Ligand SMILES: Nc1nc2c(ncn2[C@@H]2O[C@H](COP(=O)(O)OP(=O)(O)OP(=O)(O)O)[C@@H](O)[C@H]2O)c(=O)[nH]1
């Protein structure tokens with residue numbers, strides 16, 4: 001008896017991610033996957049981005065956390081449509097979780113979808129969600145060596161946001177060394193130095209985002 005062995009050309013997750021992107025494209029939604037360690041400032045960046053866009057772009061949010069709705073409550077206070085995913089232990093979001101969230105968002109009313117991944121610098125790098133851009137948020141207190149220690153996530157990033165620059169006077173952190181380390185992994189990536197606390201640098205980041213969407 002002949003036994004058929006079928007090769008999985010695209011992994012199941014990648015297939016689902018492709019479906020997600022088709023659904024997003026159908027609704028003209030541009031999706032950005034924000035990845036970072038716990039506490040780097042992902043939620044703060046989402047909030048500052050919504051503020052920085054000043055109502056120019058209708059923005060929806062998917063919040064990924066192991067547990068709680070703390071972050072989605074902060075987003076809802078700003079009036080943006082938001083869905084909270086609780087992974088219940090998984091250290092990353094995957095494409096099927098995003099599919100469920102998309103089914104619960106008013107896609108026709110959204111132009112930009114910001115996806116806050118679970119706080120982790122390793123696992124999220126391995127799972128495509130169907131996003132159009134991947135962004136890594138790093139922060140000053142984490143140290144300037146993170147791109148060297150966790151290269152995989154920096155390698156796949158379209159942009160790196162260095163947050164908490166207001167802490168530079170108080171923390172041993174060499175911004176030049178950090179940028180050099182990022183470029184050592186990912187030569188062409190765009191790097192934005194921001195502070196979500198003071199608002200410094202947010203305008204440049206928001207301009208980049210608009211340019212990626214083909215907007216001004
Ligand atoms: N000094 C300073 N603190 C910041 C800045 N951005 C965020 N924080 C603080 O950092 C802490 C974590 O910020 P969040 O935005 O919740 O970080 P997160 O990455 O969403 O965290 P998780 O969702 O738990 O992974 C909070 O106490 C913020 O107020 C910044 O630019 N400067």
Ligand SMILES: [Mg+2]
Pocket residue numbers: 042043044071116
């Ligand atoms: Mg958060």
